[in-house]
Amino acid sequence: MRFLLDAEQRAFTGSLHAMLSAAGTPAVIRDWSRGDPARGRALWSRIAEAGVFGLAVPEDHGGLGRHPVELALAFVELGRHAVPGPLVETVAAAVLLQDLPSAKRFLPGLVAGTDLATVATPLGHALTTTPAPTEPAPDTGPPPTAPTRDPDPARPRLAADTAAARYLAPGPDRAPGTDPAAPQLALDADAATLRLVLTADGLRVATAAAGPPRRSLDPARRLTPLTPDGELLTPDPPRERALTWARLAIAAQALGVGLALLDRTVAYVRQRTQFGVPIGSFQAVRHRLADARTALEFARPLVLGAAVSPRPADVAAAKLMACEAAYTTARAALQLHGAIGYTAEYDLSLWLTKARALRTAWGTPEECREAVLDDALKGHDAPRRPAGPVGEAGP
Amino acid sequence: MPAVDLSHSRADEEFRAEARAWLAAHVPRTPLPSLETAEGFAAHRAWEAELAADRWSVVSWPKRYGGRDAGLLRWLVFEEEYWAAGAPGRVGQNGISLLAPTLFDHGTQEQRARVLPPMATGEAVWAQAWSEPEAGSDLASLTSRAVRTDGGWLLRGQKTWSSRAAFADRAFGLFRSDPDAPKPHQGLTYLMFDLRAPGVTVRPIGRLDGKPAFAELFLDDVFVPDEDVIGEPGRGWRIAMSTAGDERGLTLRSPGRFLASAHRLVALWRARGCPEHARARVADAVVGARAYQLFTYAAASRSLEGEELGPESSTNKVFWSELDLALHETALDLLGPEGERADTDWSEGYVFSLAGPLYAGTNEIQRDIIAERLLGLPKGRR
Incomplete structure (x- = not known):
């Protein structure tokens, strides 16, 4: 047991942070948002040179082997600097492709940063409601079987019928009211050089964007429709593993976004004066930031812990809590900046809008909770001794 | 470096296996009566003796004092x-987690x-004797006196909110021995x-539920021999603050109790048919306990x-106290109308969790500490 970064890991994050600070990401983000990816591509190459994309790719495909801890640390920094582009999607693509015979066509370019990949996930997948047993079980009766969805014969068989796997299940699991024929959206498919679509029949290539980007609440996220008009790469992609890596990366990215929002807001309330004193001396302001700090402080070990052992439930928990903490911090940041924080022109907006977008990307809070509860209910197959009240004995 | x-x-x-086996063989089959009653206090005291007989009451202490020399991770x-086994609450907690660390750091052999x-x-x-009627969050403003006398001190004044004092044997706390010191914490x-x-x-x-969980102490020239002064007279604030750090920090509320x-x-939620209304809060409790661990x-x-x-022990205290409260509130909601009863498996824990944001430094005081010392915000108006 040693739940601490080592010196090499700290040096790695420190050098990424220094490189990204020097890159001046706000200008890069604004270009990217306008559809001019030149500076974003240049930054992407430097991130690749630092080894980030190789952290999700085995060595025989030119990567560094699978290193989820270092990948998570890198994504904290990418989030902290609000780096634009299909970062998480490139990791997901690398995981989807790495066991295929065609992997060597794709992976070296992703590792080197010459290729950017995006992945369209099923659009508007079903909200994850687990039906309750119809008869409430008595407290002392035999435990009911863990509630699961009814298996849908129309749905392709997945490796494991877990909440995480269901998330990427295509077709029949789409939310009521969504058009099954609508093109799937992929992040930054206009800038990506490798466009993948997860479909009912497997993993396919899309040859081109199927239309102009839709606007995201985060202007740096260009949601581009794709149709799976290209090659079928595999009928049985490792959906769950890709989702696990994507959720780990996005959890770390969200944590970084939250940390940056907190730092910027702390700096602002120290220098902004009203009534003759810094507004950071007012208790209403201080306590809101203390709560944001606490939320981020407890999301961080979940993210690192999920990276150490990337189980789907632990990654879902990290994604849930990191995104919630980032969003809580975003709300505090907006409130404490006042009107200036509400402008697109002020750079804070680049992080504020991302905190909202990441919250639902690659799994809504409810979908993450479902993965957590699926796992927690498994722990009740062999119940331990019924416990008495836990409490008392405090000061 | 690993x-x-x-x-x-x-x-x-x-x-772990040894502890689990011992607990499986010894934890009472039915929960003990509330330790905030005379009967329950006695039963919990007997449980402490049972733990101690096999060296499980203070595993992190040195062997010569009854412990097992367990390091922090082993603790x-x-x-x-301990908590997964459904074992009783620890009636000796105040002494074990607050006074003992102080004695290890500042006491004499x-x-x-x-x-x-x-x-x-x-x-x-x-029992602890920190707060006074006019000194709560502003503890340094306390006015109870320790007056020098032959061979010791005479205590005069009033302490309050003294947890466990209704049934406990001894108490520890801070007293003003030099009323002329230039600053309140001196x-x-x-x-x-x-x-x-x-x-x-x-x-x-x-x-809140009427049980005598704490007490007021009236002290009228109570003689304390010199051998019961911890550290140098006049230096009590620093010594107490090192204890307060332990209280908020690692040793007061271990993750094991929240995981349990x-x-x-989760078991309750499942037994009640996994109702939708509580799904998010149950999941958040599971995630919160894991985060705290x-x-x-x-x-x-x-x-x-x-x-x-x-x-950072201040973020810790805010987090676990709010987690504990949210967890118990969810349980009561799952119990439905039964949740208002005072005799469910969750009632005592709920009442106790309500105090979490208040004791060991209110959560408002903790947020001030976070703002000032972790975030570097300017000292504020309180």
């Missing part, structure tokens, strides 16, 4: 097993040899005293490498 590693050593896992493992063994067996149960002395000494009047106070509570909450492992790892934990 890489990040979340697995326990083989020796710690063997320790965390013990706590996980003689004090340790005299005070710690009966604390380990439950023979002497300790001239304070840290003393131990007998709750049955002449001049002590204990008036139990009913907490979250496990019970991992946060603690990280803090323990830093501590084992010699880092001071410092003000």
